[in-house]
Amino acid sequence: MPLTQSEDALEKGLIKTLTDMAYEYVEINEETNLISNFKRQLEKHNAKELASHGRTELTDNEFNKVMLYLEGGTTFEKAKKLRDLLPLELNNGQRVWLEFLNRHKWCQNEFQVSNQITVEGRRQCRYDVTILINGLPLVQIELKKRGVELKQAYNQVQRYHKTSFHGLFNYIQIFVISNGVNTRYFANNPNSGYKFTFNWTDRRNNPFNQLSLFAAEFFDPCTLGKIISKYIVLHEGDKCLMVLRPYQYYAVEEILDRVVNSNDNGYIWHTTGAGKTLTSFKAAQLVSEVDEIDKVLFVVDRHDLDTQTQAEYEAFEPGAVDGTDNTKELIRRLDSDAKIIITTIQKLNCAVTKDYYNRHIQDVRNKKVVMIFDECHRSHFGESHKNIVNFFKNLQIFGFTGTPIFVENSKNDRTTKEIFGNCLHKYLIKDAIADDNVLGFLVEYYTGNAELDLESESRMREVARFILNNFNKSTFDGEYNALFAVQSVPMLLRYYKIFKELNPDIKIGAIFTYAANGSQDDEATGMNRGFANLKVAADEMQEIIDDYNKNFGTSHSVENFGLYYDDINKRMKKKDPKMKPLDLLLVVGMF
Incomplete structure (x- = not known):
């Protein structure tokens, strides 16, 4: 295997792999060719529906209605259109239901491959390899010569988002980037970042890094059709596309x-x-x-x-x-x-x-x-x-x-x-850890005075002092925050009071499962265990929330416990630079 391989060689090799897998190669130079090919493929895919109305083709006027329908909306809204049927009124007043993607019999779609399609946007761009399903460009593959850092291909996709993607290219569902020896895929979500690019693997999590191996598995028409039909997630909350790993x-x-x-x-x-x-x-x-x-x-x-x-x-x-x-x-x-x-x-x-x-x-x-x-x-x-x-x-x-x-x-x-x-x-x-899907971690053991009982006051004070004395070192001077997981609510309350007495320089909070009003099911389910009565839980929680309010200028209470939880959640995630972070959170069975 050569240490370097040109993009052209990678491109030709990939196209041969795809045509060997029964993809039809179609030469598309620019957008006019792309639209003409889409019309033919749409008619082919919907041949049975058209035939029921005595038709084999759409008139230019009818096809223009299709293009007008596809034109509007965001990428997220276009992903919904892709999966819906279009009730199209024909020139004679009859209605046909056009399908853009067969989601239920995903092998029964029309698979094509093209390369070097030229698109005029804010600047002229030529895309490496494009996979078309029923004439729509749904997968875009960007290649870099062997030896070039893969992130360059990812950055190029982001540039395309800013300078050239428009029209039918806004229907792309998945991007694939490769330098021949490393290959990754990701959903058409320009805001997600490089960390949301993934290797494809076998069932035992062994990655297919080589482009040839990746293509043989991932681009199998039935596999790709299934992934696009079933394993793209339309996230309603963020109005974005996600793809499963x-x-x-x-x-x-x-x-x-x-x-x-x-x-x-x-x-x-x-x-x-x-x-x-x-x-x-x-x-x-x-x-x-x-x-x-x-x-x-x-x-x-x-x-x-x-x-x-x-x-x-x-x-x-x-x-x-x-x-x-x-x-x-x-x-x-x-x-x-x-x-x-x-x-x-x-x-x-x-x-x-x-x-x-x-x-x-x-x-x-x-x-x-x-x-x-x-x-x-x-x-x-x-x-x-x-x-x-x-x-x-x-x-x-x-x-x-x-x-x-x-x-x-x-x-x-x-x-x-x-x-x-x-x-x-x-x-x-x-x-x-191998996939960089979670942070690696360092385990540190602290023995302390082994003669002390684990739940004794002396032992708990020793643990609290150790945490405070080593907090900056362990969190890289506050770059990270920390959770202190405690085994029961009564022990959390004891630890919380000890930390307060030690007058720490860091912001400390606490939270545990708490229902402001016991529900009708509490008696049967045993929720809120660990307290003689709910009043004690409410009083203890309110004292903790009062301290929190003083530290962060909030006005939470046990009556709006959900808002308190949300506030802690945001501070622990440290995503909002305007919010003062919480340094150490004591928890029982949460977060």
């Missing part, structure tokens, strides 16, 4: 295979920080499209259904979150036509165990239901989980976890496999 793709495919071809359960082992919310929601969305499935429930523990998580869920599936404390709302949704529901295990347990509620959902009981459990190592070894799985008679369950329970780390001999079945896909911390 390979391990997310394989995990969802495994779940779909189980749902379509068996009644087996299973779980996904993906490390913390690997985008579990996106993976699980894409799984829920695609499972809900299976005709035989009546309901898909995404089930979380209540202390995980915080304001940040709800916002993420809403962005993927607007209107699906059952975020109230009222079990009646869950019953209403279960009894409605809603196919995807996001709820909590506590509320679901209440719904199936109390006669007042479950008599309203006897019809759902016998329907085909798929449940996807978030963090399946939590809350699934007790009565709530048993109650739920015993209530539904035609149920399939899948779990996601970053920390599965095995025999060797089980406290009660129950394991994740025993509850959920076999592991369907793994993406471990070693894989994530």
Whole structure:
């Protein structure tokens, strides 16, 4: 393999690979040719629909209506148009339904490849290799000669966004960049940055870096058609396109295979920080499209259904979150036509165990239901989980976890496999660090006075002093902030008071799962454990919030706990330069 290889040689090699895979090569010099080719391919793709009206082609006037329809809107809105049918009125008054992308039979699209298409924008640009599906340029490939840093190709794409992309090129869904030995792909989202470019891998997370290997796998027409049809996510919250990473793709495919071809359960082992919310929601969305499935429930523990998580869920599936404390709302949704529901295990347990509620959902009981459990190592070894799985008679369950329970780390001999079945896909911390998907980390051990009891006042003061004395060194003089995870709420409160007494130079806050008003389900679910009564929890939390208000000039209280949570979340993310950051946050089972 040569150390250097020209762009021209890479380009010719890639085009040969694609034509060998049954792509049609089409010579397109500029935009007029592009539009003419699109008309022919659109007519070919919709030949059956046109034939039902005695037609083989669109008139120029009819095609101009198509182009006018495609012209408007943002890239995000165009991505929606790509996936919709267009009701086009023909010159004789009849209506045809034109399809731009066959999302359900993704192999049955028209695949073409072209190169060196010249586009006139603010400056003239020639694009290396373009993949057209049904005549629309949906994948753009930018190449650099072997040995050139790949980021140069990424930067070139960003320049194209600013200077030349327009018209049909605004329908691009995926970019691919390669220098022959390193190849990455990313969604058409110019604001995401280079860190959101990904290698393609096999099922065991081995990357296909070489362009020839990448092309053979990723550009297989059925694979590419499936990725564009099923694995591009239209993020409603940010109005942008996202594309799944390979391990997310394989995990969802495994779940779909189980749902379509068996009644087996299973779980996904993906490390913390690997985008579990996106993976699980894409799984829920695609499972809900299976005709035989009546309901898909995404089930979380209540202390995980915080304001940040709800916002993420809403962005993927607007209107699906059952975020109230009222079990009646869950019953209403279960009894409605809603196919995807996001709820909590506590509320679901209440719904199936109390006669007042479950008599309203006897019809759902016998329907085909798929449940996807978030963090399946939590809350699934007790009565709530048993109650739920015993209530539904035609149920399939899948779990996601970053920390599965095995025999060797089980406290009660129950394991994740025993509850959920076999592991369907793994993406471990070693894989994530290798992919630069999570930060690498350094583990430091502090022994201190080993003779002291771990929960003694002296030991806790020693730990607090150690943290404060080493804070600047460990956070690179405040470049990072820190979490101090504590095992219980009472211990968090003791630590918080100790830190205050030590009069630190850094800003310290604390938060734990707290319900300002106990819901009707609290008695059954055991929420707010650890306090003799809720008044004590409210008083302690309010004192912490009062300190926070003094530090940051806010005016939060236990009555608007959600706003307090959101404020902490923003300061910990350090994304808003106008917000003074929180240096150290004491937490129990959150963040």
